[in-house]
Amino acid sequence: MNFSKTQHAYEMIRRQILDGVFRPGDPLRLTHIARELNLSEMPVREALRLLQKDGLVIMNLHRSAEVARLSFRTAWEIEEVRLHLEITACVMAVPEHDAESIRQLRALIEELEKDLDHPVTVARRNRAFHTAVMARTPNAFLREHVEELWDRAWQSSSASFFDLMPERKRLLPVENRRMVDLIEARDSAGLERLLVDRLSAIKVAWARALMSARASEERV
Template sequence: MDNNFKVNMNEYLPLRDVVFNTLRQAILKGELAPGERLMEIQLAEKLGVSRTPIREAIRKLELEGLVLMIPRKGAEVAKISEKSLRDVLEVRRSLEELAIELACQRMTQEDLVQLEQRQEIFCRAIRSGSPMEMAESDEAFHDVIYLSTGNDKLVQMLNNLREQMYRYRLEYIKDADKRQVLMVEHEHILNALKGRNLSEAKLAAREHIDNQEITVSKNIKEQEENILPGRGRR
């Protein structure tokens, strides 16, 4: 295990949360590669902690779909598969459509102003930010829509899906050719919501998700074609 990531201590967080955040970021950034085994002893030594917070973090990462427990082998970083992408996006499409419908009815002027501000931040990130900044600002744009629904249960369900979506969102944004398209898609959603045009807003949101599925599926296939036997296991 020759990764460069290290634990960043935070006096306000319990150690288990610090370790979880460290490993999660390492997976999302690709510092821990898909298929790579997560050895508790090695990770504990690397991060300078005991095995207990490592074990707790791995269990939590498994719940998010970022880690798989393999019988007789232990934990490994989950591969990005077309099926898992399709499963997540099928759920997101349904929830997003409901969120758009409620937002179209309930968004206040303040919500719309905030959505415009988030779009400006997203555009700046596209022009000069890192992939993670782009992914986080993309997420923040959609959060305004979700919160504007006023439906706590829907927001909770979308937040539960957020962690699984983040990896695919990051994979999508890594494709530089699609970044301008993303800005345009956001503009379509924003303008439709401003005009309270439900059919246009739903169509724009659906195209946004469909394009993500097409692009990430293509990336997954290319990675599978290029990967060498045994690569990703260290």
């Protein structure tokens, strides 16, 4: 197996899934993808197997593949675990931030505030902010697992989250700015309290969203 070709196919297909080019349930045709990437089928097949391990792809018995589907409830279960781990990662990152990284965090908040009306844009920019906070976490294993969990629920949560919880969009810049203020003050305990309170608020919002999603399904 040519690892570099497999890695290239993996990164390209993964990005297309996370960007919504391939939607949940879409078939992933080996021949078509290989042609698009100018590769043989072997590295593409291996890339799809790696994406299956990531929870982004389902490989069927007859050798076909499709983008994984997640129920809204399963997406929340993944998100809940991610948010708990993210608290630890963000708190651990506090002593590692400096004036330049804090300046970058504030710039990301300004970018987020430019367009709060489009759920997927909001989700992407909010993720960029939190990724930048966690980038200084010294525990790479923890950081990678938070990112992996974010990927696994991304298709279901990136749009649905803010569609069903529009009030959360307006709170993000306020919460994120408070996070940066606490990081700049080196107040790890204060940041942890803020993130725990935020998690409690998100749990309430998700519970309401689950009820809305269930009601919508029943009407169909």
